[in-house]
Amino acid sequence: MEDGGQAQRAWASNPPTAFIFLITVFAFFLPILIYFPPFPPFRRDALLETHVQVGIQHPSESGLRKSTQKHNAGRSVPVTAEGTARNNAKDGVEETPKTSTDGGRIRSLWIYPIKSCRGIELRQSRVLPTGLEFDRLYMFAQLRSPFPAPSSPSADGSGPVEHTWHFITQRQFPLLATVQVDLFVPKGEADSDKAASGAFLLVRFPWKERGLRGVLESAAAKLSRGWRAQPEKEFVLPVAFPVGSSSSRSPSPVPPGSGQESDAEEGEDVEIEDRRPRGYTHEKVTIWRDTVSALNMEAELPRELRLYLGVSNRLGLFRVDPARLREVRRCAPTPAEAGYQPVAGFQDAYPLHLLNLKSVRDFDAKIDKDKDLQELDPRRFRANIIVDNNDYSSPYDEETWKKIRFTSEPGNRKESNGSNDKKLVPSTFHVSCRTVRCKMPNVDQDSGYRHPVQPDKALRKFREVDEGAKRMGCLGMQVTPLFTNPGLPEGRKSWVEVGMSVEVLERGHHVYILQ
Numbered sequence: 001m002e003d004g005g006q007a008q009r010a011w012a013s014n015p016p017t018a019f020i021f022l023i024t025v026f027a028f029f030l031p032i033l034i035y036f037p038p039f040p041p042f043r044r045d046a047l048l049e050t051h052v053q054v055g056i057q058h059p060s061e062s063g064l065r066k067s068t069q070k071h072n073a074g075r076s077v078p079v080t081a082e083g084t085a086r087n088n089a090k091d092g093v094e095e096t097p098k099t100s101t102d103g104g105r106i107r108s109l110w111i112y113p114i115k116s117c118r119g120i121e122l123r124q125s126r127v128l129p130t131g132l133e134f135d136r137l138y139m140f141a142q143l144r145s146p147f148p149a150p151s152s153p154s155a156d157g158s159g160p161v162e163h164t165w166h167f168i169t170q171r172q173f174p175l176l177a178t179v180q181v182d183l184f185v186p187k188g189e190a191d192s193d194k195a196a197s198g199a200f201l202l203v204r205f206p207w208k209e210r211g212l213r214g215v216l217e218s219a220a221a222k223l224s225r226g227w228r229a230q231p232e233k234e235f236v237l238p239v240a241f242p243v244g245s246s247s248s249r250s251p252s253p254v255p256p257g258s259g260q261e262s263d264a265e266e267g268e269d270v271e272i273e274d275r276r277p278r279g280y281t282h283e284k285v286t287i288w289r290d291t292v293s294a295l296n297m298e299a300e301l302p303r304e305l306r307l308y309l310g311v312s313n314r315l316g317l318f319r320v321d322p323a324r325l326r327e328v329r330r331c332a333p334t335p336a337e338a339g340y341q342p343v344a345g346f347q348d349a350y351p352l353h354l355l356n357l358k359s360v361r362d363f364d365a366k367i368d369k370d371k372d373l374q375e376l377d378p379r380r381f382r383a384n385i386i387v388d389n390n391d392y393s394s395p396y397d398e399e400t401w402k403k404i405r406f407t408s409e410p411g412n413r414k415e416s417n418g419s420n421d422k423k424l425v426p427s428t429f430h431v432s433c434r435t436v437r438c439k440m441p442n443v444d445q446d447s448g449y450r451h452p453v454q455p456d457k458a459l460r461k462f463r464e465v466d467e468g469a470k471r472m473g474c475l476g477m478q479v480t481p482l483f484t485n486p487g488l489p490e491g492r493k494s495w496v497e498v499g500m501s502v503e504v505l506e507r508g509h510h511v512y513i514l515q
Contacts, residue, residue, distance in 0.1 A: 063108035103502030124497035339486030355383035362395035468512035
């Protein structure tokens with residue numbers, strides 16, 4: 001006992017020795033913790049064993065960043081009288097000289113696999129009748145009761161009150177902007193028609209449990225993803241429409257590392273619906289004024305997501321049914337003009353949204369800025385195709401476009417590595433109407449902060465330009481794809497890529513038709 005007490009006193013009387021001992025132990029175990037963390041692997045790591053992540057993953061490679069740097073370097077943007085005259089055209093369709101740089105070039109491409117969640121920037125994409133491949137496949141919705149509540153059990157007093165699913169967006173729940181969506185496709189099939197059948201979406205959102213568990217989650221995040229990383233909750237969704245839920249016969253793949261893998265040999269078709277009771281149901285869901293039947297996959301949602309977003313009602317996750325798409329009419333080309341019936345999935349109204357960076361810059365200069373909005377990020381408008389006009393066209397020149405064609409040039413083959421000649425084929429689009437803006441652009445796409453006023457106020461003040469959309473601001477254009485052989489399903493495909501030149505084939509006047 002006396003010897004033990006002397007040892008403790010000696011240890012306490014020599015703090016440097018104790019400090020050096022602790023540092024030595026820490027230095028010994030730190031590399032072990034880094035390379036062999038005492039936490040289960042993340043699903044992303046499991047997916048990367050068999051899949052590749054799609055899209056631009058580093059901000060320095062973004063086409064928007066490069067364009068902003070070019071603009072800030074002092075590039076002049078003259079507004080010509082010809083451009084102003086075009087913008088004020090009132091009727092008719094006029095043929096224009098087919099100059100390859102007529103409308104500038106594609107600077108950036110975006111898809112939003114889950115409506116209103118964070119997008120994925122691409123260098124190239126396949127174009128389908130529903131828009132860019134993988135765009136708006138899923139959508140969140142909340143179950144709402146009729147308001148005001150009827151005094152009787154139902155409207156006619158004969159049954160229970162009917163609750164209905166209504167889609168949700170960043171307008172009501174701005175934190176949707178911080179829900180990260182990553183797309184993974186099987187290795188070697190990124191450009192293949194089979195890419196979708198084995199693809200997955202990895203969905204992540206910030207979430208930290210309370211107490212010791214939260215401390216461990218923070219440690220796991222920092223050890224695996226860097227010192228600034230925060231704990232997240234994640235779940236995986238299949239891109240392919242689940243087997244047995246529609247006329248689709250493609251089996252739903254099982255995500256690697258999910259514990260649901262089959263023991264079948266590689267390449268053998270496996271019906272996994274019997275291996276995992278999913279509880280999916282077809283239900284009606286309302287998107288704007290349309291009500292469609294879609295597949296409710298809310299069983300895949302972690303309970304924490306509803307709490308994180310602040311949704312008080314029941315939260316659903318709907319997958320668009322490829323056999324029950326919405327027909328697009330109003331300003332879209334007719335079936336006789338397009339050669340097929342234009343359709344959309346969970347897009348607001350039309351298959352594609354096009355934005356002109358020159359127009360965004362011009363509008364940005366008109367906004368009253370404050371500490372919460374110092375520069376207008378084009379991502380706030382959630383476009384699929386972002387172009388940048390040449391120096392000699394005016395802002396909003398795209399509002400006179402009626403038909404355009406994107407063309408690859410031989411000097412731009414670096415975007416597709418020159419490996420696929422079919423991407424050299426021009427892709428043609430019908431420019432259907434202006435995009436009438438709601439208040440969603442008020443949401444910062446990085447933080448999820450919703451500005452109380454801008455840019456909605458400026459849009460209504462400076463961009464009430466469409467006689468069919470009174471007291472509403474417009475920015476961007478709604479676009480419908482056209483195909484060279486639309487009579488056959490396999491002919492309804494084309495490609496777009498960053499760097500393609502924009503050729504304006506027809507110009508004319510646009511009048512928005514309300515839904």
